[in-house]
Amino acid sequence: MTRVLQPIKRAGPYLPLLVFFVVTLLLLSASRLGLVLWQFDRVTAVADIGIILLQGVRADLIFIGLWLAIPLLLAPLLARQSSFKVWLKLNHLWLLLGLALVLLLEVSTPQFIMQYDVRPNRLYIEYLKYPKEVFGTLWQGYRGMLLGGVLALLVLLWLGNLALRRVLAHTQPFARYRSLLLSWPLLVFLTFAAIRSTTEHRPANPALFAITGDAMVNSLIINSPYSVLYAIYSLKHEARSSEIYGKLPQQEMLELALDWPWLKHLEFNDPQLPTLALRQPAMERAQPLNLVIILEESLGATFVKSLGGLPVTPELEQLKNDGWWFDNMYATGTRSVRGIEAVVAGFPPTPAQSVVKLSGAQQNFYTLASTLQQQGFHTSFVYGGEAHFDNMRGFFTGNGFSEVIDLPKMLKPEFVGSWGASDEDLFNAAAKHLAEMSAQQKPFFSLIFTSSNHEPFEFPDNKIALYDSEKATVNNAVKYADYALGKFIAQAKQQAYWHNTLFVIVADHDNRVYGNSLVPVHKFQIPALMLGADLKPKTISSLASQIDLAPTILSLIGISAQTPLLGRDFSRDAESPGRALLQFDQYFALLEQQSANEAAVTILKPDGSSVAARYLLDDKQLVLTDAAAKPAAQRRALAQVLLPSWLYREQRYRLVTE
Known part of the structure; x- marks a missing residue:
């Protein structure tokens, strides 16, 4: 030395x-x-x-x-x-x-x-x-x-x-x-x-x-x-955070972000809450339906045979024939909190952390529970792990959820792994809770979040015929999660509340989002299904985003209310071409459907530049071009990602406070 x-x-x-x-x-x-x-x-x-x-x-x-x-x-x-x-x-x-x-x-x-x-x-x-x-x-x-x-x-x-x-x-x-x-x-x-x-x-x-x-x-x-x-x-x-992609004047941002066919019939009259509008349900009901959302951990299209994936979700494949099945539903991101943000709050993605974890969204931030609590619903979150994870408890209790049922509140779960109770234990707790709410004849909304399909893929023995010879694999964990889901829905169909409850099954994101393209679009596709009550089976093939679920849900259960939601109500129009919003690391992508099998894609990069591409929906292939997106397309995409950041920063994604 x-x-x-x-x-x-x-x-x-x-x-x-x-x-x-x-x-x-x-x-x-x-x-x-x-x-x-x-x-x-x-x-x-x-x-x-x-x-x-x-x-x-x-x-x-x-x-x-x-x-x-x-x-x-x-x-x-x-x-x-x-x-x-x-x-x-x-x-x-x-x-x-x-x-x-x-x-x-x-x-x-x-x-x-x-x-x-x-x-x-x-x-x-x-x-x-x-x-x-x-x-x-x-x-x-x-x-x-x-x-x-x-x-x-x-x-x-x-x-x-x-x-x-x-x-x-x-x-x-x-x-x-x-x-x-x-x-x-x-x-x-x-x-x-x-x-x-x-x-x-x-x-x-x-x-x-x-x-x-x-x-x-x-x-x-x-x-x-x-x-x-x-x-x-x-x-x-x-x-x-969204300004890494560029800036737009506020008025232009609002006009472009709200320039979608499914928003044309709405009246945005409050300049302080520019996305707030009265949404009327497609079906009038004497009494609103109850609502149960089952958010499936990491259950991407990768694991659904009818979506081009593996045959490890036979229960879901059967259930899709009983309700509204979305053929082209896309997650907004790659984390559970991003899925929660989109499904429960109808909030579009940004390059920032999900609002579930941001300090400015811990109170008076809009969620479905905000509206349903005002309508007299009992609102609850049921989770097999510990609800403090990812700040879920704080976000939910501050924004319309009146009860949290997590692992510490579950009575003697039969199987507990690294991430909490098994999905069967979770659904048993949820079933008990729903039966209690039904007995009280009080309308209810329950968000059930599964966790068995999470590394290290722990689940009870002797429940399923293993897809892989080694037990602790993602394919086996998905198959177990599917088994537990099918068992829960089968039991729910026997309950009195089945006929006045809308069940929504949707994934938060895929298991692993990867690919050799700038944005691996195919890994954002997820299954989504609505069933229960008086819903007639049908397949919706239009391009859809997780943020479209909330307005569709409120319409189907018969709720008339003012909300700041930006998504599309598929109960009013299930045929027109749709769009999807994807946030992948520092890249934002806007997909706009052009035909049954093709979407135009605008990818925004964090240096302010953009990339134009095409996505083939059936082939699940992103075709990049060597050219930047046209200025109009870039501004349109920019508006979609700037608006949620602005709404959060200005505290304008909420209901009117007295």
Whole structure:
């Protein structure tokens, strides 16, 4: 080590920073190269490896610059003779923390990519809030990988700490303070030039490195520490998150966002609540129907045979013949809270966190329960896990739900896994609750959220004929979830309330959203079914979004009310071409149906640019063009994503408060 350090002793107090710079650059580059080789076929299909590695170095310089900026700025104060021990201590702690961050995130990157098809991002941060659930999932489903990763991390950190101590032992202050003052401005300039990484008007950000049509490949270009730090930085811009795509004058935004055929008959008369309108039901009822929404965890079209998926949902396949079946329903995002936001609140997606978790939506934010509670309904949320997860309890109780029934309230569930009680236990609790409400002759709305189809895929033995030979797989978990759903609906059909209750079955999102396109549209398709009461079976083939469910539900159960909903009432028109809104990481896509099998797609990128594409509904194929979207199409898509951000920020997605 002494011989290695001898030629660079002239670095003086900057020696630890220089060594950190070199070592981190090598580590990040080596990690990127390994990831590229792992995904070799997918990478070479869309990009040149040399360009990816070269641009990756540029991204690495941004992170390294960010990390070294703090000690470098403090150098004139601490790297002098009188305070040199403090300087060494600061370097030891700060650089070791940086090394730990790099090693932790890069070691965990492959598993994250396997799950989410991108490098660690904001989801990584969000899951850190729930260590019990996350650790349980990792321990049950990825024990070997977890232990191996922790061991590798500890060994690398131990070696890194030893090396850092050796470097610090050979670090000396400059003989003359003037040398420090003369070299410092140049180093500061180079560091901040590396952070900015461009001479353009705006500094570099992750969007700058989106050079291919494959979001996963784009994420390989940057490094995981930079991706996570940028996600943390972006949290402070949540209220204006959609402006990463551009801006529109408020009036133009409202006009374009509300310019849909199914909204033409509505009257928007309140300038303070510009989406609030009186919606009349398609069917008048003497008494409104009860409502039960079953939100199925991760049950994408991937697992539904009639939607082109695997034959692991036979119960759902049977049930679809009993009600309204949506052939082309699309989720708005890839997280459960995004599905809740869309289904329960009818709220369109933004690049920010779901409103379920945002502070400004914890009270007086519109949900179906807001309307139904005003109509005298008892409103409840039934969940097999602990309802505090993802802030669901706080959001629901603050926005119209009067009762929460979760794992602590369930009496002796027969099977409890990492994410809570099994779906059978969940449905047993729900059935008991619905029977009690029915006996009280009080109208009810119950949201039932399943969890058995969640990694590590734990469910009771001897319930189903396994689809895969190994039990703990997603296909088997889906088949069990389907079995539990079918059992619950069969029992519900025998109850008195079946004939005056609308049941809605819909997924929150698919299990894993991945693909080699900028937005993997096919992984957003989900099943949706409405049945019960007097609903006559039919298939709805128009393109539909989760946000269309809420207005359709209110219409079918016979509710006349003012709501701020933006979706389409399919009980009034089930034939016209539809649209879907998709949020995938930092990309937003608007799908507008052109024919029975094709939708025009406008994809907004976080640098303000756009991409035009076509999506073939039957073939489930996104066809990108080399051209940007036409200005009118880009503005139309921009309005769809700016409006919900504006409504949240201005507190205007609500009912009239007295």
